[in-house]
Amino acid sequence: MKNAIKQLPNDVPALKKYISSLETNFINSQQANDHLVLTNAQLVEETKKLAAEKIKIESEFNILKLQNEYLWEQFKLSKQRRFGTSSEKNVFQGDLFDAREYRVLPIILPQNFLPESIFLAKAA
Helix, strand or coil: CCHHHHHCCCCHHHHHHHHHHHHHHHHHHHHHHHHHHHHHHHHHHHHHHHHHHHHHHHHHHHHHHHHHHHHHHHHHHHHHHHHHCCCCCCCCCCCCCCCHHCCCCCCCCCCCCCCHHHHHHHCC
């Protein structure tokens, strides 16, 4: 404080000029401070908006996740219905289309049957 008093000018016009510059600096610092307070308020508001948006996006994500799980389950059930075994078999059908019961029946041909005779008969 003593050093500040020693730095003060001795004449009145210089003292007035010095006090005027201090006042201008004070006003400028107040305006800067007001700007910071305004910026702080804006940051708080922006933070609230972002938090609300985050909650909205998370809820949309959860809904989409549930929809995805539902559709995936429907896809699996569809594949099972399409490629799985059928529970509604016809009584007269038996196991006609059951691949496990597939049998090859022998073809019985007459003794004198020759495959070449078919081709020769058509050519003649």
